Amino acid sequence: MTERAEIHAETVIASDADELSARLRSIRGNVAVESGRGDHLDVRLASSLAGGAVTHQIQTTTGVRFRFDSPFDGYALVLLHEGGLRARIGQQERAWSTGACAVLEATQVRQWQWQAGSYDILLVGANDITQRLSTLLETPVTRPLMFQAEVSPESDGVRLGGAVMQLMQSCFGDDGSRVTAMATAASIRDVAVGAFLEGLPHNYSDRLLGRAPGPSPRHVRSAIEFIHAYARDSIFVEDIAKAAGVSVRALQVGFATFKNTTPMAYLKRIRLEGVRNELLHGDHASIAEVAMRWGFKHLGTFAKVYRDAFGELPSQTRRITRR
Known part of the structure; x- marks a missing residue:
């Protein structure tokens, strides 16, 4: 999602692939949309942005496939309440089903194929995560950050990420008007970054756990x-x-x-x-x-x-x- 404002919300309900593609173009740039059930499409996409963190709620009875020209530059936590996801990453394809929690580097995903179902997605920018990691480690991050692709629904990161999504979705009225302050939006983003870095397993987790308490002298x-x-x-x-x-x-x-x-x-x-x-x-x-x-x-x-x-x-x- 393009950061048009520090706080923003939008809900798109579509029954036509071309209509949904056109509605999303102003938010995400060029995107190809295909229904999972022939010409019929039924999708409700509720999106919110706060301080750079983004949430999407997807509900669909037909399934839907997205291919983005300019993927989100960051990481995605996906909660699959019902349905299934197939993500094409380069030449490979990964799949998750109902009840799973997936963590993906969004820039690497060429295609998102959602089955009929209900999903929550939390996205945090790569730059926000890298800057926080560098601060916590007190050293520039030189190796790419890689998260474990599937995590337990009971993990701290999933529970905190779920709470962040609920909070972001409650920051807006039914008409999309914001009911929170700009400073609060930045705080929400910081909590979302913490959910990824300190609650989800990745290749820097051991170094974060092993760091000394408090800043170095x-x-x-x-x-x-x-x-x-x-x-x-x-x-x-x-x-x-x-x-x-x-x-x-x-x-x-x-x-x-x-x-x-x-x-x-x-x-x-x-x-x-x-x-x-x-x-x-x-x-x-x-x-x-x-x-x-x-x-x-x-x-x-x-x-x-x-x-x-x-x-x-x-x-x-x-x-x-x-x-």
Whole structure:
């Protein structure tokens, strides 16, 4: 959904695919709509937006298929109260049925095929989630965030996400007029982001659980900023300590207490994540060139530590981008 306003609601009831496509065009851009039952279509789509978070309620007796030219840039939590969903992700297709809860990266979904039924969807922007994750970890996020595709209806994230959807839907009158303030909308978005990051399992969950309570002291934060700024350079623990304005011992104690690691191990991890990000999303430089950019001069050792960190060799990561 395009963010036309910080707070917005709209309900579309359609019995014709072309009519529904035209109604959605102003909200989501070009979208192809097909009925699941020949020429007959019966769909009610109630949408609300608050501070960047979006909810959709879909009710249909015929089923409906959507294909968007410009998918929502974010993540979707889907509650299947009744019916079933088939989502085409690249060349693959995933399916969920009544009672399931799915978590999807919306930009990767090429087609949403909804069976006759009832559904609730909560969408949160990728940038909002990435910024919050970076703040919680006190470090830039370099690896793509990947959620578990199906989660328990009893999980904290699903229960909180469901409550957020109910709250967003109650922020508007029957005519779509808003009954909440702009500041409240931003707070609702923040709770929605928290439901995804701290209530749903993903590849950063362990790091979030393992982080120290409260923010790190200033010298640790300064050291982290220095490491990220100069991760490609030849730097040593003495350089990091000097930049942070403390002794090497104080720096090591700070990292052990608040990051559960050492400054140099933290640097190595950032370098490895930098290599992985370039292999997945960068130019077509060779693996050796990318490794050298990030300070790995001994390629045999590099391949081993890379596999230990990510469970695959650099060549396997590179193949992912060529599929």
